[in-house]
Amino acid sequence: MFKFFPLKEKGFFAENDDELMKHIQKGDHNAFSNLVHRHSSKCYSIAYRFTGNVCDAEDVVQYAFFKIWQKPDLWQKKHNTKVSSWIYKIITNRCIDISRKRTPSGNLDLDRISSAGISCEEQLAINEKHRMLENAIANLPINQRTALNLCFYEDISNKDASEIMNLSTKAVQSQIMRAKKNLKEMLRNYHDSKK
Incomplete structure (x- = not known):
């Protein structure tokens, strides 16, 4: 790192x-x-x-x-x-x-994922889920991705994220909600296509 x-x-x-x-x-x-x-x-x-x-x-x-x-x-x-x-x-x-x-490549450094105590098959399944989620996040509109990354992954308050993004706090909350909804839909579509 x-x-x-x-x-x-x-x-x-x-x-x-x-x-x-x-x-x-x-x-x-x-x-x-x-x-x-x-x-x-x-x-x-x-x-x-x-x-x-x-x-x-x-x-x-x-x-x-x-x-x-x-x-x-x-x-x-x-x-x-x-x-x-x-x-x-x-x-x-x-x-x-x-x-x-x-354009998003979806090539996340997977060496950061720990593999201690699990089988190769389990690690492959975890890697695939992780790759799928990262690809979905990378394909979100930029404001949704920014709000999600700042507030969810980096644990920055909505108020501070609103300063960073030049949006109101309510707009940041809205972007997070849209991001979650879009991620849910993208992941559902991915799972449906695998059936």
Whole structure:
């Protein structure tokens, strides 16, 4: 899995992300390292859920943090946006840009699925179900996929997801409900076609 390793400097600690961003806006490398350390795992997870590919997810995270370092003034406290929501929005937007440039392949890295204690046949069945679900998610409309990934898989609150997606909280909830309905229908159609 993709990991960032923070710079070590004794004595540097920021209570919150807002404080880190103030230091980053002044060019503080250690504050930036702290921010990366705090958010890189969640960013990678979001990017991986969107892209289904380790290399693409790593590229997205690297792009986002590079953008934050190059243009930290894009985040402004007066806009009342949480730093984490701003970062996740950069990640999400980059993933959407990538997904628009290519069609879904459904090639998820299956080595992340544990096979301990089950037979080969059971593992194959699990892999097939997983592949089928990931393909169905990849074929959802982008807003439904984004809402589902952020709220369900990444456990981001609907309120924070609404900031990231530039939608109202009710619209995010609606996108999640539509996504679930569409997934149910896609999976039903898949099962019906196998009969």
